[in-house]
Amino acid sequence: MQYALLYNETPAEIARGETAAAPEYWGAWNAYMGAMAAAGIMRGGNALMPPATATTLRITDGKWQVEDGPFADTKEQLGGFVIIDVADLDAALEWAARAPCASAGSVEVRPVMPSPGQ
Amino acid sequence: MSDAARRAAEGAARTAYGRLLAMLVARSRDIAAAEDALAEALAAALATWPARGVPDNPDAWLFTAARRSLGAVRARGRTADAGEPTLALLDDERAAAGEVPFGDERLKLLFVCTHPAIDPAVQAPLMLQTVLGLDADRIAARFLVSPAAMGQRLVRAKRRIRETGIAFVIPDADRLHDRVAAVLAAIYAAYGSAHDDGDGGGSDLGEEAIWLARLVRELLPEEPEADGLLALMLFCEARRPARRDAGGNYVPLGEQDWQRWQRAPFLEAEGLLRAAARHGRPGRFQIEAAIQSLHAQGVITGAANPAALTALYDLLIAVAPTIGARIGRAAARAAIDPAAALADLDSLAPRCAAHQPWWATRAHVLALAGDSAGARAAATTAAGLATDRAVRDWLLARYGGGG
Numbered sequence: 001m002q003y004a005l006l007y008n009e010t011p012a013e014i015a016r017g018e019t020a021a022a023p024e025y026w027g028a029w030n031a032y033m034g035a036m037a038a039a040g041i042m043r044g045g046n047a048l049m050p051p052a053t054a055t056t057l058r059i060t061d062g063k064w065q066v067e068d069g070p071f072a073d074t075k076e077q078l079g080g081f082v083i084i085d086v087a088d089l090d091a092a093l094e095w096a097a098r099a100p101c102a103s104a105g106s107v108e109v110r111p112v113m114p115s116p117g118q
Numbered sequence: 119m120s121d122a123a124r125r126a127a128e129g130a131a132r133t134a135y136g137r138l139l140a141m142l143v144a145r146s147r148d149i150a151a152a153e154d155a156l157a158e159a160l161a162a163a164l165a166t167w168p169a170r171g172v173p174d175n176p177d178a179w180l181f182t183a184a185r186r187s188l189g190a191v192r193a194r195g196r197t198a199d200a201g202e203p204t205l206a207l208l209d210d211e212r213a214a215a216g217e218v219p220f221g222d223e224r225l226k227l228l229f230v231c232t233h234p235a236i237d238p239a240v241q242a243p244l245m246l247q248t249v250l251g252l253d254a255d256r257i258a259a260r261f262l263v264s265p266a267a268m269g270q271r272l273v274r275a276k277r278r279i280r281e282t283g284i285a286f287v288i289p290d291a292d293r294l295h296d297r298v299a300a301v302l303a304a305i306y307a308a309y310g311s312a313h314d315d316g317d318g319g320g321s322d323l324g325e326e327a328i329w330l331a332r333l334v335r336e337l338l339p340e341e342p343e344a345d346g347l348l349a350l351m352l353f354c355e356a357r358r359p360a361r362r363d364a365g366g367n368y369v370p371l372g373e374q375d376w377q378r379w380q381r382a383p384f385l386e387a388e389g390l391l392r393a394a395a396r397h398g399r400p401g402r403f404q405i406e407a408a409i410q411s412l413h414a415q416g417v418i419t420g421a422a423n424p425a426a427l428t429a430l431y432d433l434l435i436a437v438a439p440t441i442g443a444r445i446g447r448a449a450a451r452a453a454i455d456p457a458a459a460l461a462d463l464d465s466l467a468p469r470c471a472a473h474q475p476w477w478a479t480r481a482h483v484l485a486l487a488g489d490s491a492g493a494r495a496a497a498t499t500a501a502g503l504a505t506d507r508a509v510r511d512w513l514l515a516r517y518g519g520g521g
Binding site for chain 2: 024027028030031032033034035036038039089090093094097098100102103104
């Protein structure tokens with residue numbers, strides 16, 4: 001069964017990736033992604049550029065609104081995602097718990113909707 | 119309420135909860151209904167005791183209230199099969215006539231929760247809920263499943279106990295040994311993989327597990343494996359303060375400052391181990407505790423004893439050939455013969471692709487064998503599989519991996 005793991009990070013954690021702590025930060029993520037790849041469960045996914053690089057578009061009554069930054073100011077921001085193929089939710093949660101941001105943010109685990117005809 | 123008073127109240131509630139629930143279930147065999155009835159009784163107590171004062175015998179008050187509400191539900195004939203237990207209950211109530219028979223039925227409850235007909239994965243959660251009254255959310259976090267899924271599993275297990283008619287009894291002598299082993303294994307599962315050199319996952323129910331082990335010792339004083347299990351957990355507890363340095367960094371067992379170990383649990387564990395040995399019936403938990411004792415001696419004296427350690431692991435593998443025991447043996451053996459230890463690990467490889475302790479041990483053994491590139495790669499995988507941030511950082515820093 002396929003699940004999306006959505007990695008949410010606190011602003012402090014996102015900042016760590018761009019500061020003196022960067023080697024530790026990226027080392028942890030590289031190790032985690034490497035372990036998932038080695039387990040053969042990765043079906044896709046990417047890290048995203050920091051939330052400050054986001055542009056948000058919305059159409060209200062036919063009018064375009066374009067804003068700098070992410071959709072909303074929240075305590076955590078989406079930092080990246082992967083799609084994994086594992087037996088069940090328990091296995092997906094196990095991989096979520098291993099993410100570096102599990103202890104500095106959160107990981108949302110959602111089943112991928114099967115495409116019609118599947 | 120002061121902290122001490124709150125702890126005292128919580129302690130009393132914890133003792134009472136399992137004892138009362140066990141007595142209710144002993145009669146009705148319906149755990150879910152007994153839990154509801156007890157919850158109702160506790161709510162009634164909260165509503166009336168502050169105004170009318172705490173009764174002389176709070177347990178008896180709670181038991182009578184819960185039994186009455188259980189009887190009322192049964193009498194309403196909610197389910198067709200309710201008739202027989204209801205009659206038994208009414209009989210019981212008449213016979214008791216206000217007098218509460220305060221035996222301890224908790225041991226039977228422990229055996230019901232760990233009956234072989236119950237899914238092993240739900241045995242420890244079931245025990246935590248029925249004996250300690252923990253809610254499904256807290257149990258779910260420890261076992262890393264969603265609260266909803268844990269709730270469903272518990273409901274299903276309780277239904278199964280009622281529908282399959284699992285007997286509420288102490289098992290026969292010829293089956294007792296295996297059944298006690300199941301009770302102890304479930305307690306250890308509740309404690310979690312909180313080993314000093316491992317990667318402790320989930321939320322902390324260590325205190326609850328230790329409480330359950332003490333209860334089993336009290337109920338089964340002639341069972342040395344209960345001593346062994348309690349000793350094993352107390353060794354881990356004693357070392358907990360030394361697992362992190364002042365900066366919050368992970369410190370592996372071999373490098374811990376033993377002056378920071380907690381004296382009381384450590385000495386209690388050593389005493390339990392000696393007491394258990396007098397029975398002359400070694401078992402899995404006694405051997406595991408002995409291994410922890412030997413590790414501790416090595417740290418205190420500064421002279422590890424890998425030959426004795428390997429011999430203890432051989433004994434352990436003979437009675438409990440788990441992956442963890444075989445990895446532990448390889449780690450012990452590595453100090454004598456890294457190449458042989460590596461071969462031991464290789465033989466486990468097909469079952470350990472995503473097993474964090476295997477990769478961490480592999481990094482350790484490869485480093486001893488002088489293969490620093492191999493050690494770095496293994497440590498990187500171990501870090502990627504770790505759920506504990508301090509363990510992850512330590513692995514990457516020690517072996518220079520992750521780049």
